[in-house]
Amino acid sequence: xxxxxxxxxxxxxxxxxxxxxxxxxxxxxxxxxxxxxxxxxxxxxxxxxxxxxxxxxxxxxxxxxxxxxxxxxxxxxxxxxxxxxxxxxxxxxxxxxxxxxxxxxxxxxxxxxxxxxxxxxxxxxxxxxxxxxxxxxxxxxxxxxxxxxxxxxxxxxxxxxxxxxxxxxxxxxxxxxxxxxxxxxxxxxxxxxxxxxxxxxxxxxxxxxxxxxxxxxxxxxxxxxxxxxxxxxxxxxxxxxxxxxxxxxxxxxxxxxxxxxxxxxxxxxxxxxxxxxxxxxxxxxxxxxxxxxxxxxxxxxxxxxxxxxxxxxxxxxxxxxxxxxxxxxxxxxxxxxxxxxxxxxxxxxxxxxxxxxxxxxxxxxxxxxxxxxxxxxxxxxxxxxxxxxxxxxxxxxxxxxxxxxxxxxxxxxxxxxxxxxxxxxxxxxxxxxxxxxxxxxxxxxxxxxxxxxxxxxxxxxxxxxxxxxxxxxx
Amino acid sequence: xxxxxxxxxxxxxxxxxxxxxxxxxxxxxxxxxxxxxxxxxxxxxxxxxxxxxxxxxxxxxxxxxxxxxxxxxxxxxxxxxxxxxxxxxxxxxxxxxxxxxxxxxxxxxxxxxxxxxxxxxxxxxxxx
Ligand SMILES: Cc1ncc(C[n+]2csc(CCOP(=O)(O)OP(=O)(O)O)c2C)c(N)n1
Numbered sequence: 001x002x003x004x005x006x007x008x009x010x011x012x013x014x015x016x017x018x019x020x021x022x023x024x025x026x027x028x029x030x031x032x033x034x035x036x037x038x039x040x041x042x043x044x045x046x047x048x049x050x051x052x053x054x055x056x057x058x059x060x061x062x063x064x065x066x067x068x069x070x071x072x073x074x075x076x077x078x079x080x081x082x083x084x085x086x087x088x089x090x091x092x093x094x095x096x097x098x099x100x101x102x103x104x105x106x107x108x109x110x111x112x113x114x115x116x117x118x119x120x121x122x123x124x125x126x127x128x129x130x131x132x133x134x135x136x137x138x139x140x141x142x143x144x145x146x147x148x149x150x151x152x153x154x155x156x157x158x159x160x161x162x163x164x165x166x167x168x169x170x171x172x173x174x175x176x177x178x179x180x181x182x183x184x185x186x187x188x189x190x191x192x193x194x195x196x197x198x199x200x201x202x203x204x205x206x207x208x209x210x211x212x213x214x215x216x217x218x219x220x221x222x223x224x225x226x227x228x229x230x231x232x233x234x235x236x237x238x239x240x241x242x243x244x245x246x247x248x249x250x251x252x253x254x255x256x257x258x259x260x261x262x263x264x265x266x267x268x269x270x271x272x273x274x275x276x277x278x279x280x281x282x283x284x285x286x287x288x289x290x291x292x293x294x295x296x297x298x299x300x301x302x303x304x305x306x307x308x309x310x311x312x313x314x315x316x317x318x319x320x321x322x323x324x325x326x327x328x329x330x331x332x333x334x335x336x337x338x339x340x341x342x343x344x345x346x347x348x349x350x351x352x353x354x355x356x357x358x359x360x361x362x363x364x365x366x367x368x369x370x371x372x373x374x375x376x377x378x379x380x381x382x383x384x385x386x387x388x389x390x391x392x393x394x395x396x397x398x399x400x401x402x403x404x405x406x407x408x409x410x411x412x413x414x415x416x417x418x419x420x421x422x423x424x425x426x427x428x429x430x431x432x433x434x435x436x437x438x439x440x441x442x443x444x445x446x447x448x449x450x451x452x453x454x455x456x457x458x459x460x461x462x463x464x465x466x467x468x469x470x471x472x473x474x
Numbered sequence: 475x476x477x478x479x480x481x482x483x484x485x486x487x488x489x490x491x492x493x494x495x496x497x498x499x500x501x502x503x504x505x506x507x508x509x510x511x512x513x514x515x516x517x518x519x520x521x522x523x524x525x526x527x528x529x530x531x532x533x534x535x536x537x538x539x540x541x542x543x544x545x546x547x548x549x550x551x552x553x554x555x556x557x558x559x560x561x562x563x564x565x566x567x568x569x570x571x572x573x574x575x576x577x578x579x580x581x582x583x584x585x586x587x588x589x590x591x592x593x594x595x596x597x598x599x600x601x602x
Contacts, residue, residue: 130516187517188521189515189520190516313512313513313515315509316505316509317509320505
């Protein structure tokens with residue numbers, strides 16, 4: 001048995017079905033082995049960046065299903081690996097689990113500027129969750145299992161395995177044994193704490209009960225921990241208004257009476273005014289990105305902050321917390337809901353105020369959407385998105401590209417289904433859509449609508465190039 | 475943004491592939507330091523400890539090349555805190571080890587104009 005066989009064996013054990021990529025000299029042995037085994041569906045992109053986004057699309061769309069899949073891409077060394085960079089950086093920014101396997105030149109010529117050699121580990125380290133370069137065939141299987149574990153636990157992210165060509169072909173020692181059932185990754189410094197501690201929960205409940213003007217931030221963590229339905233029960237019990245981040249949208253129905261819409265630079269008046277007036281922010285699985293906060297020293301000056309976040313390094317990064325809960329959002333909401341100390345308060349004065357904020361733009365927007373055309377007699381994006389929402393009853397999976405139409409989708413589509421919306425947020429990569437979108441069909445979540453404006457219709461098609469073979473967005 | 479001030483690396487245990495690093499930052503805000511420390515926790519890192527000056531020993535070593543009178547090398551302050559590594563005509567190479575404050579005090583005492591070259595390790599530290 002050799003490295004390439006063990007690589008594919010481990011991927012199979014991880015239930016990987018699709019591999020997205022492009023071939024080349026340094027990964028050729030793995031491709032040959034894949035052909036021989038015949039048990040993967042390989043999807044050839046036209047450009048490796050497209051392969052990275054296809055892998056992301058599969059991970060993102062299957063996240064909330066009963067069988068989440070990790071998107072895996074496979075490329076050659078040097079140029080192949082470097083073409084993955086944007087897709088990997090994008091996955092890192094948006095906490096998307098993903099595995100990128102890149103061929104590398106043989107160990108004997110590493111660091112000699114060999115043909116198609118690039119320092120993949122060096123380039124990827126700051127834009128991925130973890131990087132590996134197995135230097136013996138015996139390490140390959142264990143590395144794949146550890147990589148998948150790291151990519152999919154805690155805060156998700158992309159993991160890279162840079163596999164030298166000689167290791168792909170290397171035979172393992174005769175006494176080599178690996179038992180996947182007994183395998184536990186040995187990562188003494190890597191831990192995440194899903195269950196919240198008692199004391200911060202007590203403090204959080206005290207703050208919530210005492211607060212006159214609380215506001216919940218529904219972040220990506222709500223989607224990632226499948227906590228949408230629970231959050232809905234929580235807000236209905238406590239009468240606390242909720243606003244979503246870009247990645248938090250669709251966790252609860254967009255037109256829920258307690259939902260104020262998206263926050264931040266492209267957000268609604270009511271959400272942003274509520275932030276300014278709130279005396280308590282309850283941030284669930286989000287990172288106070290600059291598009292959310294604007295100027296930090298003027299941000300939510302009157303508010304105490306409860307920050308629930310699985311990634312400890314996000315706590316106190318941009319906004320100083322009053323109570324930090326380093327845990328999974330679902331489990332935290334569960335503990336809060338079950339706590340007899342949590343009281344249900346009508347908060348009528350706060351709601352009166354919020355309803356006046358809602359009135360500020362309501363009529364103008366309503367009229368614009370009704371008319372549907374702007375001063376220049378061109379169709380308005382918000383009108384189109386609103387119609388799309390009506391036609392689909394807000395139920396389809398919406399994947400925008402990047403730009404103005406993306407923000408319109410965030411604002412004017414009436415999301416009704418959990419995880420029915422995603423796109424390139426943190427990195428804002430134009431061209432992510434089609435590659436992302438095509439691969440959502442691998443998950444059983446119904447119809448999809450991919451939205452792209454005029455500029456780059458060509459680019460994503462070039463990236464993915466699979467539209468014709470695997471069906472374009474419906 | 476933060477800037478690493480000093481960084482030392484050693485292999486403290488006989489475990490292949492494991493290194494111990496001492497990293498210092500210049501930052502007055504303790505919450506920011508704590509946040510940076512949390513950011514260093516990655517799958518690659520075994521553990522990160524925040525050491526403060528009151529509860530840990532901080533030491534460094536400097537090798538200093540001086541152009542200085544032989545008589546000054548013999549003065550009691552110099553003798554007390556340095557070790558002579560070598561001399562050549564008007565040049566003396568000294569080693570000074572200890573706390574950062576001690577090394578800084580030594581360099582101030584000698585005077586910039588006499589220092590030809592310095593090699594300094596940066597801090598290595600351990601909890602008391
Ligand atoms: C790869 C990449 N290049 C450039 C940009 C900068 N950029 C952001 S939006 C945009 C224009 C998008 O135009 P279009 O696709 O027509 O969408 P619209 O904004 O009109 O909805 C550009 C160039 C980007 N985000 N990503």
